Amino acid sequence: xxxxxxxxxxxxxxxxxxxxxxxxxxxxxxxxxxxxxxxxxxxxxxxxxxxxxxxxxxxxxxxxxxxxxxxxxxxxxxxxxxxxxxxxxxxxxxxxxxxxxxxxxxxxxxxxxxxxxxxxxxxxxxxxxxxxxxxxxxxxxxxxxxxxxxxxxxxxxxxxxxxxxxxxxxxxxxxxxxxxxxxxxxxxxxxxxxxxxxxxxxxxxxxxxxxxxxxxxxxxxxxxxxxxxxxxxxxxxxxxxxxxxxxxxxxxxxxxxxxx
Numbered sequence: 001x002x003x004x005x006x007x008x009x010x011x012x013x014x015x016x017x018x019x020x021x022x023x024x025x026x027x028x029x030x031x032x033x034x035x036x037x038x039x040x041x042x043x044x045x046x047x048x049x050x051x052x053x054x055x056x057x058x059x060x061x062x063x064x065x066x067x068x069x070x071x072x073x074x075x076x077x078x079x080x081x082x083x084x085x086x087x088x089x090x091x092x093x094x095x096x097x098x099x100x101x102x103x104x105x106x107x108x109x110x111x112x113x114x115x116x117x118x119x120x121x122x123x124x125x126x127x128x129x130x131x132x133x134x135x136x137x138x139x140x141x142x143x144x145x146x147x148x149x150x151x152x153x154x155x156x157x158x159x160x161x162x163x164x165x166x167x168x169x170x171x172x173x174x175x176x177x178x179x180x181x182x183x184x185x186x187x188x189x190x191x192x193x194x195x196x197x198x199x200x201x202x203x204x205x206x207x208x209x210x211x212x213x214x215x216x217x218x219x220x221x222x223x224x225x226x227x228x229x230x231x232x233x234x235x236x237x238x239x240x241x242x243x244x245x246x247x248x249x250x251x252x253x254x255x256x257x258x259x260x
Contacts, residue, residue: 003028003065004166004197005050005081010059012045019045022059023223025216027166027197032188034200034212036241042221043201047168050199051083052076080165084155086174092144096136097125099143100158128161129154132190149180153187160191167191168199173207185211205237217241 005027012020020042027033037043048054049061052070060067063079070076073083091099101121125139134153136146143151152172159167169188173181188211192198202208208215215232217224217240225232225240232240 004063005199006060006062006065007046007050007056008060008062010046010049010056010061012049012054013057018221020049020056020221023216023218024059025214025226027199028213029165029197030192030195031213032192032198032200032211033214033216034202034208035216035218036202036205036208036237037218037224038203038241040220041203041218043203043218044170045221046218047083047170047199047201050076050081050166050168052081080163081168082159082162082164082166083168084152084159084170084172086171093142095140096143096146096154097122097139100125100128100139100154100161124161129157132157132160132187134187147180148176149183152176152184156184156187156191160194160196164196166197166199168201170201171203172200173202173204181207203241205234205241209234209237 003026006025008024009022010020010024011018011022023042023046025033025035035043035046045054049056052073052075055069055071062068063081068079070079076083091102098121101124122139126136129136129139132153134150134157136150136154143154146154152169156167156169156172172184172188176184185207188198188200192211198211200208200212213229215225215227215229215237217226217237227237
């Protein structure tokens with residue numbers, strides 16, 4: 001199994017605040033590594049380090065075996081690491097195909113006579129979406145008219161098309177209903193099956209479990225557990241996410257009050 005990303009004991013401090021400490025995991029080609037945790041668990045800090053937005057202070061971050069310390073998201077992208085944030089970087093009034101290319105539009109002609117190649121843009125977008133199993137009626141429609149799930153799927157297809165090796169998804173199902181979340185998770189599985197390494201960030205174990213190969217649980221910036229899928233079932237993952245022992249202690253306390 002080829003490791004695309006490895007983080008070994010990485011940490012990040014902002015002033016006197018420890019945002020992340022001693023976190024280790026691996027992202028393999030054709031697998032999904034799921035990072036779970038509530039708000040303030042350190043999930044965003046971790047993805048910002050992987051995506052080149054912030055640099056780690058401690059530990060080692062390796063891409064395809066080589067130690068790296070990105071100074072910008074562009075550097076991460078050049079190494080094949082694409083990040084799709086929760087607040088998708090789309091222009092709502094612009095068409096689906098223009099959003100698909102955003103900044104990398106195909107052109108015809110030379111020099112000052114260079115023009116936007118609309119036909120090629122639309123055809124490429126349609127094909128890239130179809131290859132991922134996404135059937136959009138019209139790539140000319142404004143991206144703002146798509147559902148939240150469809151927008152996430154376009155962003156995933158865009159990253160795949162532009163040659164991402166690692167796809168980082170920041171809470172892609174957070175604001176979606178059950179059906180839409182299912183649609184997005186299907187495309188996460190598609191990206192995995194095409195050989196990408198996927199990092200799925202979520203606070204929902206029910207969304208994570210069906211597609212993930214391994215789980216990294218974070219709490220207040222520190223690892224709570226690291227499991228391969230055969231080592232943990234959904235009820236146990238949910239229990240750990242809910243704070244397991246803390247929850248049991250609370251239930252015990254409430255029972256004592258009721259019985260007292």
